[in-house]
Amino acid sequence: MATTGRGGGWSASLRRGNAVACRAMDTDQLRSRIHEDMPRVVDELSRLVAIPSIGYDGYDPANVRASAELTRDILRHAGVGADLLEIEGGHPAVFGSVPGPADRPTVLLYAHHDVQPAADPDAWTMPPFTPTVTGGRLYGRGAADDKSGIVIHAAALRAVRADGPLPCSVKVIVEGEEECSTQHLPELVRGHGDLLRSDVAVIADGGNYRTGVPTIGTSIRGATHLTVRVDVLPIAQHSGVFGGPLPDAIMALSRMLASLHDDEGELTIDGLHGFPWPGTQVPEDEFRDESRVFPEIELLGTGTIADRTLSKAAINILAFEAPRVDEVANQIVPSARAVVGLRMAPGEDYAAATDRLAAHLRAVAPWGVRVQIDTEEPGAGYIVDPTTPAYRSARAALTAAFDRKVVEMGSGGSIPLVPMLAETFPGIEVLIWGAGDHRSNFHFRASKMRTAEPGMETSIDGLLVRMEALLEPMIASNDERRHFLSVYMRTTAAVRDELARPSLGGFVDPAWAERWDLAFAELYLEALERWNEDGTAPGPWQVAFALAASEPRIPPLRHLLLGMNAHVNFDLPQALLAVITDAEFDDPEVIGYRAADHARIDAILASRVPEEDRLLEASEQPGDRTLIDRLMTPFNRRATARFLKESRAKVWRNARALSLARRDGPGPLRARVVELGELSSGRVADLGRPGNVIRRLARDGFGVLLAGA
Known part of the structure; x- marks a missing residue:
């Protein structure tokens, strides 16, 4: 295989007189290629996910080899x-290259094809190694971490090479032991230095802050784990005969593990490195929401959430081994084991930190118990340099591709290969990103990968496909939420048609209107998919979905209005915030254009009211509409159009209030969104009460208004 590249970073290559290793590309054309290639990408990812490539001892190594072989074929x-890169005593990696001009930089693309075990497959909501596509996501172990990294590298290369030869040399390394061991990592990196030497490393093992929000990783923590064994007896003894004087191993080990934190949850091990996190902060309520921790649980430690997850050490007990509850016997347990996981701040001396943890556990062992500690080869943390040419180029490319600001934030996770690359190839420029997002469930049950991002779909047609996939099981099960989604699908198709063939006056800025429509729908679909997974949803959607589940005999019209109210009052201001910058909010001319396009959307909705009312009535049961309801139908239709106009004015005032809060930082913005959610939830709950909904709306109005908006 050809091996070009000298190392020393993109910037060093530029100093040697090279032009920037890229060429002008038509963004729309590139986006179109990716969109057209998505069925192939999903197929490749599905085939990879179907292979249980678990590298830990006790699992069939043939599966890891099969995964490597399929990865090789996808890259070819x-x-x-590409070909397999055999590691003596370990699982195979895959290496490949595409030679480019000799005077241009070399880019190394990284991913890994091994996965975490899928313990207790029966507890998974979907089989871990039977890839399932539903609701715009592909479910299966390793879908996000990190087989998606393989297929996005392959898709990107196909899309770029369609314009001709690559403008730089590219190498690809796909590791086969990232999850299970770092034992052979030195051999992989240092032992193949000439093969891997590059100017830039693109690590596709990160993730995105939110679905459709482009994100570059700025740091990773170091990681290791220790296996601690406590022995008190050569064999178990009867607790009735010997209990009292003799300690048992579980008691001793539990005391040792409990000593790792003080009453506030701070680590008690002296000398561990940490620092205040200087970058993007994470609001506590957002952290709680995403972690799904029970509301009464206290969070551990001090400092900001970002400090505790990104730039301070953390210890968790990853496993505990002792007799199971169903194996209980009246005995003094002779032995117990635990696996203690240590995450280390970037910049930590990882070997010294591991030694400190082991020394602490030995020092606190009570009652003279025997302690054995086995350590795993630790991996260091890493801080990405955001000033390099490669980083700046990547940030500009992501901004152009997604048409929104890039989020730059650290990760509490670890990628052991990254610091070793930096140590082996001084000056190499590192980029960390990935295809996953905040709902990908890395390392957990129901791991999943979006098969179509808003930035990837680029069209309402893709959105409609995703909606249809969600609607089909609802219709089959008579899920009451089908009424709102059915109407939403037809209305979305009408918006698409108006964009393509204007019949109601068209849009001032069709591209912006489509972006907005996608962002708006995404908020609803995210809520719907989350409820389908775990029965929780943000803001008023929790109320609306719960009513659909608990009150199936509420008439379809009521379910429709519940969905409309939640979506317009809660989601719409946030969608506007996503596609309008703060500077644009301050520009009357721009806001005039946006408001005009908003009014055009409302005109489309109003034009659909008679037909949707007819279809809705056809789905109702006898008695759903009273005589007075039927007599008031023309009034109800006119009232619906009036409600849309009334709510639009409030939506814009709320969006403006959110823009003002955004300028003060993530915390104030989050507080205003929470306030909006509470107001919207109250309005949805009110609509769920018995009585004539249209009359109630005529009295109280459709929209809600933030304080001071």
Whole structure:
């Protein structure tokens, strides 16, 4: 295989007189290629996910080899000269290359094809190694971490190479032991230095802050784990005969593990490195929401959430081994084991930190128990340099591709290969990103990968496909939420048609209107998919979905209005915030254009009211509409159009209030969104009460208004 590249970073390559290793590309054309290639990407990811490539001892190594072979084939079909890279005593990696001009930089693309075990497969909501596509996501172990990294590298290479030869040399390394061991990592990196030497490393093992929000990783923590064994007896003894004087191993080990934190949850091990996190902060309520921790649980430690998850050490007990409850016997347990996981701040001396943890556990062992500690080869943390040419180029490219600001934030996770690359190739420029998002469930049951991001779909047609996938099981099960989604699908198709063939006056800025429509729908679909997964949803959607589940005999019209109210009052201001910058909010001319396009959407909705009312009535049961309801139908239709106009004015005032809060930082913005959610939830709950909904809306109005908006 050809091996070009000298190392020393993109910037060093530029100093040697090279032009920037890129060429002008038509963004729309590139986006179109990716969109057209998505069925192939999903197919490749599905085939990879179907292989249980678990590298830990006790699992069939043939599966990891099969995964490596399929990875090789996928890369070859993308034009990469790829083959297996055998690791003595370990699982195979895959290496490939695409030679480019000799005077241009070399880019190394990284991913890994091994996965975490899928313990207790029966507890998974979907089989871990039977890839399932539903609701715009692909479910299966390793879908996000990190087989998606393989297929996005292949897709990117196919899309770029369609314009001709690559403008730089590209190498690809796909590791086969990232999850299970770092034992052979030195051999992989240092032992193949000439093969891997590059100017830039693109690590596709990160994730995105939110679905559709482009994110570059700025740091990773170091990681290791220790296996601690406590012995008190050579064999178990009867607790009735010997209990009292003799300690048992579980008691001793539990005391040792409990000593790792003080009453506030701070670590008690002296000398561990940490620092205040200087970058993007994470609001506590957002952290709680995403972690799904029970509301009464206290959070551990001090400092900001970002400090505790990104730039301070953390210890968790990853496993505990002793007799199971169903194996209980009246005995003094002779032995117990635990696996203690240590996450280390970037910059930590990882070997010294591991030694400190082991020394602490030995020092606190009570009653003279025997202690054995086995350590795993630790991995260091890493801080990405955001000033490099490669980083700046990546940030500009992501901004252009997603048409929104890039989020730059650290990760509490670890990628052991990254610091070793930096140590082996001084000056190499590192980029960390990935295809996953905040709902990908890395390392947990129901791991999943979005098969179509808003930035990837680029069209309402893709959105409609996703909606249809969600609607089908609702219709089959008579799920009452089907009424709102059915109407939403037809209305979305009408918006698409108006964008393509204007019949109601068209849009001032069709591209912006489509972006807004996608962002708006995404908020609803995210809520719907989350409820389908775990029965929780943000803001008023929790109320609306709960009513649909608990009150199936509420008439379809009521369910429709519940969904409309939640979506317009809660989601719409946030969608406007996502596609309008603060500077644009301050520009009357721009806001005039946006408001005009908003009014056009409302005109489309109003034009659909008679037909939707007819379809809705056809789905109702006898008695759903009273005589007075039927007599008031023309009034109800006119009232619906009036409600849309009334709510639009409040939506814009709320969006403006959110923009003002955004300028003060993430915390104030989050507080205003929470306030909006509470107001919207109250309005949805009110609509769920018995009585004539239209009359109630005529009296109280459709919209809600933030304080001071």
